[in-house]
Amino acid sequence: MSLDEETTSTSTETDQSVPVVRTAVTFDAFVRQHGRRLVGLAYTLSGSRTAAEDLAQEALIAAYRRWAEVSRLDDPGAWVRRVVANRAVSHIRRRVSEAKGLARLASERPHIEVPAISAETEAIWAEVRRLPRRQRQVVAFRYYDQLSMSEIAEVLGCSKESVNTHLRRARTTLARRLPEGDLT
Secondary structure: OOOOOOOOOOOOOOOOOOEEEOOOOHHHHHHHHHHHHHHHHHHHHHHHHHHHHHHHHHHHHHHHHHHHHHHHOOOOOHHHHHHHHHHHHHHHHHHHHHHHHHHHHHHHHHHHHOOOOOOOHHHHHHHHHHOOHHHHHHHHHHHOOOOOHHHHHHHHHHOOHHHHHHHHHHOOOOOHEEEOOOOO
8 A cells, every 4th residue: 555545445354345444553652563673674784783773763753754644554664664775775875985985085185194292292282182172272273383362362263362361371270280381
């Protein structure tokens, strides 16, 4: 039975001309009855547990949105399983496309080496990373990128005074944490 067909069918045990109305199952009952198997089906098609849960959920959402129509089908489960199968194909295509794109990027992008740094410098930057977000941003822009206070203010979208405050607080904290704590 398609979504466009009537909700009645004829009985085979009684008079053939008397229409019999199917009792529609509630969506909650449908999910309880079919949900677990839909996740299993999605897993067999996708090979990923997390993708399987997402695919089954997406199919159930699609069914829920059209439940007035889907529930009248002879086999609503078949409709939802078809949605799972179609979405699994789309999921696999998307994964393959993403993998190809990442491989292309990796082959086209030149390898950039990060210069080796001393243990002392690494210790300083480890402490900088422990600072509050704005303070660590200001320190990185000032000492790594060597931006002026005005340039930092522009990048962060705040005032020059705010940048000065963050830098002063960062220096105070680092002075306490680092043996020689002076970043100037």
